[in-house]
Amino acid sequence: MADILVPVLGESVTEATIAKWTKKSGETVKKDEILVELETDKVSLEVASPSDGVLQILVGEGETVTPGVVLGTVGGAGAAVAAPAAKPAAAAPAAAPAAAPAGTPASGNLIEVKTPVMGESVAEGTISTWSKKAGDAVKKDEVLVEIETDKVAVEVSAPADGVLVEIVAANGATVTPGQTIARISTDGKAAVVAAAPAAAPAAAPAAAASADKPLSPAVQRIVSETGLDPNSVSGTGKDGRITKGDALAALSTPAPAATAPVPVAAAAAPVAPRATGPREERVKMTRLRQTIARRLKESQNTAAQLTTFNEVDMTTVMALRNTYKDAFEKRHGVKLGFMSFFAKAVVAALKDIPAVNAEIDGTDIIYKNHYDLGIAVGTEKGLVVPVLRDVDTLSLAGIEKGIAALGKQARDGTLTIDQLQGGTFTITNGGIYGSLMSTPILNMPQVGILGMHNIVQRPMVVNGQIVARPMMYLALSYDHRIVDGKEAVTFLVRIKEGLEDPQRFILDV
Structure with missing residues (x-):
């Protein structure tokens, strides 16, 4: 039996909130499958399964945890592990594709390319540019992609010779250490999967979060820095709680036209980017x-x-x-x-x-x-x-x-x-x-x-x-x-x- 532990969150981060479990107690999980999303006042972190087996959840959603706390256990690994893997997590980031091929190559000839550890205080990075595309032949130690963090750029190389059959995390996707970003076939027999499209904000459910629902540290920071009204955001978390993804999606989506008078505070809300002229160029700022x-x-x-x-x-x-x-x-x-x-x-x-x-x-x-x-x-x-x-x-x-x-x-x-x-x-x-x-x-x-x-x-x-x-x-x-x-x-x-x-x-x- 293996414990699922809260990872080190960074030099200045001492606690996190459990935003969402992607699996339920009793479900079968696979090693490195994302099980739970943690939110801190700076970033969101994903915690993967340490082994194949059956999940037992010990700490529920919405609870505050510190590094080293046991969130749950995985034990009693069985042979039929691949079946649940076809269902993606509702809150998974851009790196988790909806297609099933992620679980198909159980033959051992498919190697996963994972995001490396990027430093003690670096919890996420952004896929900058893939130097290869799906279907290209790659050699061991050949640089496949560059990941930008808020401090340095990290190059990720191919772990073996083969064919890049799937790009899981597209350009611009946010990834965390240990997350699968691509797959390489070492025998060339696996089918090539189209590159994952850039992630779109998840559809907001009908349940809207109200002011009396507690906000996680990450959401509180977004609200305080941007003036976002939490009452206007539909939450996808447990009991309708607002997750960090909900808040960011609300900021990136222009507010619909309202028939009622708009409050003064809403007038200061972020507006859509202005259109650029023919002699202008819009370039996204790097993470650095x-x-x-x-x-x-x-x-x-x-x-x-x-x-x-x-x-x-x-x-x-x-x-x-x-x-x-x-x-x-x-x-x-x-x-x-x-x-x-x-x-x-x-x-x-x-x-x-x-x-x-x-x-x-x-x-x-x-x-x-x-x-x-x-x-x-x-x-x-x-x-x-x-x-x-x-x-x-x-x-x-x-x-x-x-x-x-x-x-x-x-x-x-x-x-x-x-x-x-x-x-x-x-x-x-x-x-x-x-x-x-x-x-x-x-x-x-x-x-x-x-x-x-x-x-x-x-x-x-x-x-x-x-x-x-x-x-x-x-x-x-x-x-x-x-x-x-x-x-x-x-x-x-x-x-x-x-x-x-x-x-x-x-x-x-």
């Missing part, structure tokens, strides 16, 4: 771009953001770099840039002003005694911030090598989830694009971000004389909830001092 937009706005809405400025004379650093760049590259195999100097200066400043290396957790402050710097990298798909770990222990060469490797991975799209999480402070360099001054937005939950800018020759007064100096403006955006103005200004002064007198790095003063 949607996430960038959402998180930047969340950062503005959450933190008390303020930016302070200073300027640094880059004469000494530039002279040092010009003197040793050839010997440095010959010895270490990497070019000597400015980022390593800035990283060293930032770490020294963070040690002096620990509040800038902290994090707010409710009513507590978490002071971090490690220095993992996020380095913002612009890519064709958008901005990503990979993290360079334990910068305080690295040499200038180690920092330059680490930044170069992360930048290459970012541009190639091969960053992992772990490489994008856990930073304590971020550096962004708009100067490489010619920016003279900016006010960077915090990378939450961090409370500080340093903006570097273009180096410009400007007239400066040095020892009573006007001379041309290579100057750079520095910008520190910080969370005023825990970083005071004095600390922010002092932090920038420490960076200025370190860059104008790099010997401080060597002497640790």
Whole structure:
């Protein structure tokens, strides 16, 4: 007998609500068949059967559960498992086709292609583009499809040589780890099934949810963010409860013409997209771009953001770099840039002003005694911030090598989830694009971000004389909830001092 457990829901997600069971107690189920849908305040998750057998449900729909809780059991596996599989779940997402061929190839010559695990805090992704179509021959390890998540793009390869006989999840479908997205025949005998069409919203049943019915965390979030009236949504869940899919379908469907006067609140409801003109083009935002937009706005809405400025004379650093760049590259195999100097200066400043290396957790402050710097990298798909770990222990060469490797991975799209999480402070360099001054937005939950800018020759007064100096403006955006103005200004002064007198790095003063 195998237990059906609530999976890990993500770093910041501690509970979920059981939205719908696709099977009943006593029914026969197959391994990897979707049994239950869980809703969190961020995403919907599907939990599959751990083995063949008979289902026993222990926790009913509408109940709140936490990771590791036993939802039910599967035991007493029998031979006649394929029969129930022909009936699809009513609430299954786009990846569950209505056609029966999903259960036909019991011969063992049909291999399922599944969505891989995409990271601890990534619960779903979107099918981007299939590089093959149904009926095409494929080779083992050949890339079949790219799945976009809110952080990285994940490539899914063929597990064996054969023929791609069925694409279960079409372009644009939302999928979860472990979900079947295609099937490959290794003997070429299976019939080719047409690619699954893009999912349409499920037909709404007659039972409308009323205001006194409890809303799951995911539905509550949609209602609060969009102003959706739950009384206008027909629920497909138990006892007419509204599921996340119901809420999203209601948002995507234009409201019918009403004969009664429209309330003021309804006037602010989302409207259908405007028509584009002949000289316009409508392109759907990628998941990465949607996430960038959402998180930047969340950062503005959450933190008390303020930016302070200073300027640094880059004469000494530039002279040092010009003197040793050839010997440095010959010895270490990497070019000597400015980022390593800035990283060293930032770490020294963070040690002096620990509040800038902290994090707010409710009513507590978490002071971090490690220095993992996020380095913002612009890519064709958008901005990503990979993290360079334990910068305080690295040499200038180690920092330059680490930044170069992360930048290459970012541009190639091969960053992992772990490489994008856990930073304590971020550096962004708009100067490489010619920016003279900016006010960077915090990378939450961090409370500080340093903006570097273009180096410009400007007239400066040095020892009573006007001379041309290579100057750079520095910008520190910080969370005023825990970083005071004095600390922010002092932090920038420490960076200025370190860059104008790099010997401080060597002497640790």
